[in-house]
Amino acid sequence: MSTGRPGLHLAEPDEHEMEVRRxxxxxxxxxxxxVATEPAVRAAIEAIIRTTAxxxxxxxPPVAAEYGFSARSLEDHSAIVLTLAGAFSDCRVHPEVRDVAAIRSALFAAHMGRAAGAVDxxxxxxxxxxxxxxxxxxxDFTHIARAYPDLRQQWVVTEGSL
Structure with a gap:
């Protein structure tokens, strides 16, 4: 792989390195x-989609369930489900009970046991x-990340700006 600098070439990353970098x-x-009501949110989401494989x-499943819950009719729900299923990849790995419990335990250890809802x-x-x-x-995700640093999270736009 060329770095754009004369004389400097790096080996192509192996499969493991590519997985880590994704x-x-x-x-x-x-x-x-x-997205529909806030132009800044729409722009941020569009930027993520445009720059991400x-x-x-x-x-x-919990994001799909939350999004589906916001539907106003069967037709609306069907459109949502088709959009999500067609546009995005399913998570390949599913958390185990111990993974969920570890996050809740970390919240309790940080004296924030109920600072985040079950779905979040x-x-x-x-x-x-x-x-x-x-x-x-x-x-909720800020609270979780504070207690459980393995969670990577980012505000779609600056907190409090909407």
């Missing part, structure tokens, strides 16, 4: 629900085991 995202419902934007803890567990960053507009 940046995956799980986009939480707290971000998705603002299609297989690296993941969907997990489950989404965080999916993100951790799939080495993905949760993109959100929800303080």
């Amino acid at each position: 940046h995956r995202f799980i986009i939480d419902n707290s971000a998705w629900q603002r 299609p297989d690296d934007i993941l969907i997990c 803890v489950l989404i965080a567990a999916y993100a951790v085991v799939n080495r993905a960053t949760v993109v959100h507009y929800d303080r």
Whole structure:
């Protein structure tokens, strides 16, 4: 692989190195629900989609359930399910009970036992085991990351800006 500098060539990364370098995202419902009404959120999500390999934007069952819950009719729900299933990759790894429990235990150890809802803890567990960053507009993920540093999370736009 050429680095663009004369005389400096690096070996092509092996499969393991490529896996480590990949940046995956799980986009939480707290971000998705603002795409239609907040131009800054729409721009941020579009930038992630534009700059990320299609297989690296993941969907997990709890995000799909949250997004589906926001539907207003059967037709709306069907459209949501088709959109999510067709546009994003399923998480390849599913958290075990111990993964979810470890996050909740970390919250309790940090005196924040109830600072994050059950669904957000489950989404965080999916993100951790799939080495993905949760993109959100929800303080729960900030609380989880504070207690459980293995969680990578980022606000879709600056906290408090909406």
